[in-house]
Amino acid sequence: MSATSLYVDRGTWIHRLDARSTLAFVLAIFVSGYIFDDPRFAAVPLVVAFVSLLAVGGWPNFKRLSPIVAALFVVGLIVWPLFTGPGGPTVIDVGPLVLSERELLFALGRSERIAVFIVGGLLFVTTTSNEEIVSGMRQIGIPFAFCFAVGTALRLFPTFIDAAGTVKQAQEARGLDLSDGNLIERLRSFVPLLVPVFMTAFRNVNTQSMALEARGFDTRRDRTFYGASSMGGVDWVVTVASLVVIVGVVGLRLAGYGTL
Amino acid sequence: MTDEEDGIAARLRNVVFSYDRDETLPDPETLGTTDVDPDDREGPVLRGVDLDVPAGSFTVVMGASGGGKSTLLRTLNAIIPDFITGSFDGDVDVLERDVTATRVSEMATDVGMLLQDYESQLFGTSVAAEVAFGPENLAVPPTAIGDRIDDTLRLAGLESLDRRREPSGLSGGQKQRLVFAGVAAMHPRLLVLDEPTSDLDPSGTRELLSAIGSLAGANLDRSPGASETAVAAEADWDGPETIVMVTHKIEEALLADHAVLLQGGTVYREGPAREVFTDVESLRASRVAIPPLVEAFDRLGVPNEGLPLVPEEVPAAADEHGLRWTPPGRVDTEQSESGSPGAPADTGTDLGDPVFELEDVVYEYDTDRGPVRAVDGISLTVREGEVLALVGHNGSGKTTLAKHLNGLHEPDAGSVRYDGREVADYSMSGIGRDVGYVFQNPDHQIFADTVREEVAFGPENFGLEGEELDRRVREALETVELDGLEDADPFAFSKGQRQRVALAGILATDPEVIVFDEPTTGLDATQQERFMQLVATLNREESVTVVMVTHSMDTVARYAPRTAVLKNGQVVFDGSTRELFADADLLADNDLQPPHVVEASHELAAAAGMDDALPALSIDELVAGLGAEADMGPEADMGPEADVGSGADADSERDTDLGADADPGADADMDVDDAEVDR
Numbered sequence: 001m002s003a004t005s006l007y008v009d010r011g012t013w014i015h016r017l018d019a020r021s022t023l024a025f026v027l028a029i030f031v032s033g034y035i036f037d038d039p040r041f042a043a044v045p046l047v048v049a050f051v052s053l054l055a056v057g058g059w060p061n062f063k064r065l066s067p068i069v070a071a072l073f074v075v076g077l078i079v080w081p082l083f084t085g086p087g088g089p090t091v092i093d094v095g096p097l098v099l100s101e102r103e104l105l106f107a108l109g110r111s112e113r114i115a116v117f118i119v120g121g122l123l124f125v126t127t128t129s130n131e132e133i134v135s136g137m138r139q140i141g142i143p144f145a146f147c148f149a150v151g152t153a154l155r156l157f158p159t160f161i162d163a164a165g166t167v168k169q170a171q172e173a174r175g176l177d178l179s180d181g182n183l184i185e186r187l188r189s190f191v192p193l194l195v196p197v198f199m200t201a202f203r204n205v206n207t208q209s210m211a212l213e214a215r216g217f218d219t220r221r222d223r224t225f226y227g228a229s230s231m232g233g234v235d236w237v238v239t240v241a242s243l244v245v246i247v248g249v250v251g252l253r254l255a256g257y258g259t260l
Numbered sequence: 261m262t263d264e265e266d267g268i269a270a271r272l273r274n275v276v277f278s279y280d281r282d283e284t285l286p287d288p289e290t291l292g293t294t295d296v297d298p299d300d301r302e303g304p305v306l307r308g309v310d311l312d313v314p315a316g317s318f319t320v321v322m323g324a325s326g327g328g329k330s331t332l333l334r335t336l337n338a339i340i341p342d343f344i345t346g347s348f349d350g351d352v353d354v355l356e357r358d359v360t361a362t363r364v365s366e367m368a369t370d371v372g373m374l375l376q377d378y379e380s381q382l383f384g385t386s387v388a389a390e391v392a393f394g395p396e397n398l399a400v401p402p403t404a405i406g407d408r409i410d411d412t413l414r415l416a417g418l419e420s421l422d423r424r425r426e427p428s429g430l431s432g433g434q435k436q437r438l439v440f441a442g443v444a445a446m447h448p449r450l451l452v453l454d455e456p457t458s459d460l461d462p463s464g465t466r467e468l469l470s471a472i473g474s475l476a477g478a479n480l481d482r483s484p485g486a487s488e489t490a491v492a493a494e495a496d497w498d499g500p501e502t503i504v505m506v507t508h509k510i511e512e513a514l515l516a517d518h519a520v521l522l523q524g525g526t527v528y529r530e531g532p533a534r535e536v537f538t539d540v541e542s543l544r545a546s547r548v549a550i551p552p553l554v555e556a557f558d559r560l561g562v563p564n565e566g567l568p569l570v571p572e573e574v575p576a577a578a579d580e581h582g583l584r585w586t587p588p589g590r591v592d593t594e595q596s597e598s599g600s601p602g603a604p605a606d607t608g609t610d611l612g613d614p615v616f617e618l619e620d621v622v623y624e625y626d627t628d629r630g631p632v633r634a635v636d637g638i639s640l641t642v643r644e645g646e647v648l649a650l651v652g653h654n655g656s657g658k659t660t661l662a663k664h665l666n667g668l669h670e671p672d673a674g675s676v677r678y679d680g681r682e683v684a685d686y687s688m689s690g691i692g693r694d695v696g697y698v699f700q701n702p703d704h705q706i707f708a709d710t711v712r713e714e715v716a717f718g719p720e721n722f723g724l725e726g727e728e729l730d731r732r733v734r735e736a737l738e739t740v741e742l743d744g745l746e747d748a749d750p751f752a753f754s755k756g757q758r759q760r761v762a763l764a765g766i767l768a769t770d771p772e773v774i775v776f777d778e779p780t781t782g783l784d785a786t787q788q789e790r791f792m793q794l795v796a797t798l799n800r801e802e803s804v805t806v807v808m809v810t811h812s813m814d815t816v817a818r819y820a821p822r823t824a825v826l827k828n829g830q831v832v833f834d835g836s837t838r839e840l841f842a843d844a845d846l847l848a849d850n851d852l853q854p855p856h857v858v859e860a861s862h863e864l865a866a867a868a869g870m871d872d873a874l875p876a877l878s879i880d881e882l883v884a885g886l887g888a889e890a891d892m893g894p895e896a897d898m899g900p901e902a903d904v905g906s907g908a909d910a911d912s913e914r915d916t917d918l919g920a921d922a923d924p925g926a927d928a929d930m931d932v933d934d935a936e937v938d939r
Binding site for chain 1: 334337339343344363364365368369371372373375377379380381383384385386388389392393394395396397398399400401402405406409424426428442443446663666668688689692693696697699701703704705706707708717718720721722751765766769
């Protein structure tokens with residue numbers, strides 16, 4: 001089956017936003033998720049991002065990444081407490097895992113912080129097409145070559161996953177068994193998978209850059225943008241509100257809220 | 261500089277080019293033409309090309325693989341020497357510009373280029389964005405781009421597509437037409453097409469060719485037989501002035517009015533398409549596939565000027581030279597089990613017990629939009645030693661079905677039995693040892709540094725080692741004619757060689773069955789021929805059962821005595837290939853375009869009033885059927901030309917003999933309805 005991008009073509013209000021406003025909105029989510037250590041504060045932007053993602057039809061995208069998010073919280077409970085000291089009463093005492101209240105909150109906060117980036121990022125690519133991302137970045141003054149590179153990377157990723165699936169089948173048909181042997185043997189068995197995937201990608205990149213130039217692509221020359229949107233009333237409201245939120249959460253943090 | 265008054269769109273003089281940088285290029289005079297296998301040749305790819313492309317022409321460039329066709333095209337828009345520097349010498353002037361001093365992106369204002377691999381040419385995430393990409397790069401005002409999108413999508417026959425749709429969800433044919441629309445939207449004066457249909461299925465090919473044809477119809481000098489419908493795309497642009505195309509499909513080449521044969525990096529012959537494509541000696545010398553009907557009538561002793569190019573011309577040509585048509589089945593031909601003559605390649609004749617038994621197989625894919633039923637209740641039996649072709653549209657379920665045979669897919673309902681036992685009950689290596697699967701693209705599996713290591717990978721995984729392993733690898737490489745190259749790097753091989761390495765990797769496990777998924781895609785005529793000959797030999801001599809998924813109707817006609825046609829996950833025909841090709845309605849319903857030889861025998865039968873006659877499936881059969889009563893010229897006995905890379909093959913001798921001995925009418929008349937197909 002053919003690879004598709006993460007963009008979900010819907011007509012929600014977030015979809016209709018100018019890419020620059022969506023970027024501001026997502027940036028506000030990122031900042032407010034990042035700035036607080038306390039999971040009770042960081043949960044707010046996480047919930048906002050998650051509910052928004054559901055509202056714009058992004059559930060299938062989240063489902064694909066949900067194992068990573070789940071692993072994030074589980075592994076986080078073990079790893080993050082190492083970066084802080086115990087404090088408060090012991091709240092978890094299961095076998096070897098003993099966590100104080102402070103350690104638990106710290107771990108949850110850090111995991112939420114990363115989850116905010118995943119969910120917020122998904123929200124952005126679910127509601128903003130590649131062209132909108134590229135032309136939006138261009139409109140805020142980022143050099144076109146860089147904008148185009150970002151757009152291409154986003155577009156190629158699903159194709160890459162697709163090719164990896166085909167290679168896996170081809171090698172399994174030749175008896176490749178990925179579940180066998182010790183760690184070294186298992187790592188070695190990935191060579192027959194990785195080499196064809198990367199070689200195919202390299203071959204494609206060559207054809208692709210040739211085709212690009214043949215279509216007149218030239219970063220040293222002016223170009224136009226078809227269908228580039230302009231900032232409307234709602235766009236400005238969202239952008240300004242997002243900036244206010246950013247300033248607000250920085251203010252709260254400086255005032256000592258949300259710390260552990 | 262090019263003079264448009266001269267009527268020359270592109271002029272190349274003394275062009276020498278090598279992909280290696282800093283190579284000291286020899287004088288073109290001293291290079292000469294070397295007739296060695298391009299896989300082995302060293303030095304420059306282009307070896308002193310002198311060429312004038314007439315303005316207003318549809319020029320086709322043909323030649324053997326490695327002869328420099330694509331390289332030549334790349335000089336027309338400065339990809340060579342601007343983007344691929346290599347070592348370059350000579351003069352190239354295109355549309356009044358000195359290409360050697362111009363950037364690709366500057367040439368792009370006048371020269372549009374469409375490549376074979378459409379996936380690498382899609383840059384947009386929506387249909388509209390894809391078409392807009394080129395004009396945006398040329399800084400066309402956004403308001404004008406909207407008009408161009410409408411016009412070129414109509415030109416490409418894609419006007420009904422939702423503009424916001426993602427290109428990734430389109431069929432291959434639609435994708436390539438979308439790229440075509442994107443190139444046309446740049447309003448090129450010269451359109452360059454590099455094997456534009458090689459990766460497409462038959463319906464995709466037909467759709468793209470009709471788009472090219474309507475564009476060509478807009479203002480080129482028309483070749484006879486091509487579409488006359490002129491489409492004026494926009495008031496200020498009515499199609500490119502000139503088209504240059506590389507292809508190795510002769511049916512496509514016949515769309516052009518001017519032809520160029522490249523051989524060993526130089527122009528061997530050029531001229532009006534009809535003259536070039538009936539010049540059998542030049543075609544042979546430049547290792548270009550001879551149009552099948554031209555070859556057939558040449559072997560019947562018809563002089564060059566009377567050779568037919570397309571099936572419609574065949575009855576008149578036969579009439580003129582006193583040739584009468586005797587359909588196969590009336591000629592003394594060996595009968596297959598179905599009652600009709602078997603495959604020309606004599607494959608699949610010796611059938612044993614059933615190896616595969618498929619019963620009501622159902623398979624569904626999960627997609628974001630819910631489950632899609634790719635295989636919908638298919639029952640099939642494949643017997644030992646059989647050669648079965650699976651054909652049908654992209655998306656008809658052929659590949660999905662084939663992947664059940666070695667356990668890559670397990671059925672959601674129904675059963676797939678190999679050797680009497682459910683495939684699902686075998687381990688992956690248990691079934692993989694017996695059932696080899698050759699994927700379409702060898703690059704999806706080649707990973708090792710040496711050919712030996714690559715070929716040994718499968719058998720090693722299945723537990724072979726030591727002397728036995730060495731012997732298997734050696735024998736497999738001998739079979740695919742790559743012995744002596746054990747230590748070579750497979751990545752440096754040509755596509756044809758890489759496909760043979762992949763096959764050797766399967767053969768080394770000594771399989772009972774080989775499943776091929778589009779084995780000849782991307783190979784030129786010679787490479788395809790060589791590959792299929794190998795498959796036929798394995799079947800005849802080692803009774804290897806072959807199941808092949810393919811779009812190549814010529815391959816089906818000549819090598820597969822039995823064909824199953826799939827449509828929407830169901831089998832709509834399962835029986836003798838010859839009877840399939842006799843059923844015009846069934847073929848049309850499934851977008852199956854029969855080879856010229858088949859169409860020619862229908863034309864001949866119709867002209868003789870034999871409406872239910874079975875068609876010839878190969879050049880040899882056509883020659884035999886026409887030569888049965890005719891005074892055979894000396895050419896008819898010449899047998900195959902080993903180096904021709906066309907329809908002539910190792911079986912010709914047998915078939916030609918057969919034709920000469922034929923006793924027309926002696927055999928019982930074939931009645932298609934009575935034919936019993938053993939299922």
